[in-house]
Amino acid sequence: MDPYELLGIDRDADDATIKKAYRKLARQYHPDVNPGPEAEEKFKEISHAYEVLSDPQKRAAYDRGGDPFGGAGGFGQGAGFSFTDIMDAFFGGAAGGTGAGRGPRPRVRRGQDALIRLDIDLAEAAFGVTRELKVDTAVLCTLCQGEGTASGTHPVPCETCHGAGEVAQVQRSFLGEVRTLRPCAACRGFGSIIPDPCRECSGDGRVRSRRTLTVKIPAGVDTGTRVQLAEQGEVGPGGGPAGDLYVEIHVAKHPTFVRHGNDLHCTVTLPMTAAALGTTLTLPTLEADLVAGETPDTEGLETSFDLEVKPGTQSGQDTVLKARGVPGLRGGRGDLVVTVAVETPTRLDDAQQDLLRQLAELRGEDTPTGNLKQGGHGFFGKLRDAFNGH
Missing domain, CATH: 2.60.260.20 (Urease metallochaperone UreE, N-terminal domain)
Structure with missing residues (x-):
């Protein structure tokens, strides 16, 4: 039967048209997709047709009047089409294109x-x-400059795969001879062999x-x-x-500063007397670490700053110093946040206790009541609101 007619193409069709027509028909009549003797026979015929028309020599011989099937009339005799051709028909070349393989790997x-x-x-x-x-x-x-060969030698073509980097393995199945390509074991897929490797890098x-x-x-x-x-x-x-x-x-980790993004945080502990009366503290900057570490170009860096603690400062109160944090990768600089922790003395001698009692009496704090914060929404706040009719 005419292979052009089997594939439904003109006699002047190019390789791309032949391949496209074969893919379409192979999907339609493959036994796994369309079981049955008629579909199997049709699949054999279009596979024969594609084998003839995809081979320039066989196509030229047929166009001169030759027999495309060699008179054998059987699909399994002399067909020898590549398994990659079938996979190419179904998956668009995922199994190796037109059956030519991937070639030697570099x-x-x-x-x-x-x-x-x-x-x-x-x-x-x-x-x-x-x-x-x-x-x-x-x-x-440096001995072979990356060539992997000993001085004066070069890689030679692999005698097993003849430089292709792949070898074909042919198996017979109900589809005929199925040919698969695998990397050549002799040359590991390179297509060439280094007979005399470099003694320094062993050919690598x-x-x-x-x-x-x-x-x-x-x-x-x-x-x-x-x-x-x-x-x-x-x-x-x-x-x-x-x-x-x-x-x-x-x-x-830093012993003084904790980083949050580009901001630096530190905590300074003050006696309750200093927090009540106010004071001025001299604190180190992060730049002081550079000077201490003898880092170059530290001349003129500010190694300390004065922090004014206002009278009546409460424990947990923050002071934000702008642009004293960490510089950003894209410019700008974060802030330095200083948190005050007021320290209550735990050991007082008799004289100190007397002085504190006198202060408490002067301030009317000798019998503290522990007033609740107004407007609270916790348990005691809700209880107070209930008694007040809110």
Whole structure:
């Protein structure tokens, strides 16, 4: 039967049209989709037709008047179409395109990214720092310059797959001869073999080495921030381009300041007398850590500031100092929030107790009542409202 007529195409149809027609009919008549002897026979015929018309030599022979089926008349005899052709018909090339396979895989490939953790202080995270890191990664083999071969030698084509990187495995089934392609075991899919590998890298084109890198940490980073160093990761197989190196920041806890976003929080403890009378405190800034650590370019940094505590300051009261927090990665700077904790003395001698009693008498606080806060909505507030008829 005419293969053009079987596929429903013109005699001058191009390869794309032939392939499209075969896909459509293969989906329609495949035995798994359309069981039955008639559909199976039809599927065999269109598979024969596609085998002839997809092969330039067989198509040319048929156009000259040859027999496309070789007189055998049977699908299983000499069909030999690729299993990837069937998969291509159903999945649009997911199994290997037109049956030509993927070809040899390249020896030269990009390297993997690398990750290293860096511990820094809060001040370094806030204002930035430059550090030297020792990293252990794959680097280019200097003996073979990534070629993987000994001096004066080169890779040779694989005799098993003849440079294709794949070998065909043919099996017989009710569909006929089904051909599948697998990576060549002899050359591991490269299509070539290195007969005399480099003695330094054993043919990989790279070796492991420890090296020192300088990394600049920008101001405003926090725990979890990653700084990217382009092309400083693992060199790829065959001396391929290096991946990137990511430096993940971990900020150590500070003895005084706690960071919340770009704001800094600290707590200062005052005696109750200082909170009642008021005072002025001199407190260190975060910049003081840079000066103490002998960080370069610290000249002119403000290492302390005065905090005015107003008379009658209550425990838990906050004082917000604008723009004394952590600089932001995109500019600006957070605030410093100072919380006052008023300390009540736990041990008083007789004289101190007498003085406090005198103060309590003068203030009328010698018999305190523990007044409830007006307008409360807790249990006692609700109880009071009930008695008052609210």
